[in-house]
Amino acid sequence: MELTAGVSLKPQHFDEAERTRADGLWFEVHAENYMVAGGPRLAWLERIRSCHPVSLHGVALSLAGDGPPDAAHLQRLASLVRRIEPALVSEHLAWSRREGVYFPDLLPFPRTTAALHRMAANIELTQQALGRRIAIENPSHYLALDGHEWSEVDFLHELAVRTGCGLLLDVNNVFVSAHNLGGDALAYLDAFPVAHLMEVHLAGHSPDAHTPLLIDSHDAPVSSEVWRLYRHLLARTGPVPTLIERDDRVPAFGELLAERELAGQVDALP
């Protein structure tokens, strides 16, 4: 089946998701939540998988860490991939682990050539362990770091060329980062190496209570600016599997499906 637009799948929506049939519909879950030995959670996911394509989105491999991914964590991801046979597997251009402590966030780093080598090695290790290609996602940025030797787009492109990995382009993250760091979101999309594009993420953001920063909060509908950026991107790429991502203040399932419908109607956007 050709993947069209998918939605984040939360436990409270399992039953409706299992019953719903829509052309090209697919679901994405955070892989870590299903790294269980057994029990109802995994059984639910297997039931969804029996009627819909599923994408496993990892948030904790820490591929931009200064060492290899945690071996036990990678092993758990590999067994989940074997069990679910997902349509897509993705991770982030970020780190989240250091000296045994896990930081539940996608942390930034200076994009140096040394970091590129480290991350390329980690992606290769991961792709070997999983026996498949993964997609790497651009994170949201809040802090302008010194010491970058590569632009994010060039860094991602080089990773794709060196490792054969695909790319996951989060258009909301591009918008939020351009706002927070003072960049040009359209120029980012125009420079993005779309030949390696496997998936697009769309999500909502919200203003920070204390600063002028925008937060990639995944707690609101996709903003009109992000929809327009998405339309701009599609003019270059044609249809791409696109996820409506929602992790907080999760609305009724029907609302998510209605938002998903918009992804197929971008030409009608104002």
Next chain:
Amino acid sequence: MTHPAFQQGFVQALRGAPGHPAMAVYRNTVVKGCIDALEANFPAVVRLGGRDWFRSVAALYVAADPPRDARLFTYGGGFPAFLGRFEPAAELPYLEGVARLDHLWVESHTAADTVALRPNALAGLTPEALGDCRLVPHPAARWLWHPSLPIATLWSRSRDADDAAGLGHIAWSGEGLLLTRPAQAVQWCSLTAGCGALLTACAEGQTLAGAAAAALMAEPGCDLAAALSLLLTQGAFAAA
């Protein structure tokens, strides 16, 4: 700056005083992620202590014992003991036991699947053969006995969001709880001291005769037949 040196500095900044406003965004996200996980993992403690109180205590725990495993549903193994040592909660001595039951529920919910021993599986065995049996607890079976506090009643009432009985009319004495997952859902029932000791002895690899002796040691008047029958009907043992 090298890659490791940058990350070391970033971690120190995450733990340090607010500097750059953007650093506060990262710090808030990390801490919120940890506290959200604890709130999800310890719902009975949240209900007993109140959400605001819970989140402020959880923030102290996060600083003392951050997650080491990215499977955040496992986070908080040390939280019950932390609550037990937490001076401001000294007047709520049952919180530690209730928190242990919350943690055991997650363990049961995520444990490996296997078929439970059928309730009539031991029917027809001679007393000698029964005594020689070594029964293995089901991977999803968890149990806890508290010698002096009604942790089972407090926990089960707190887990049931519709329970309007509150905490009144509770007999203030020792209690135990057995969690099992014979089908997909986790279910629970109260457990006597002897029944808990019997299951613990089985988990240690003792024969049923040895486990019966341990049960009588823990609870001299223990009804062994009733204890074994309860464990079998609840699906506490794995099929051989």
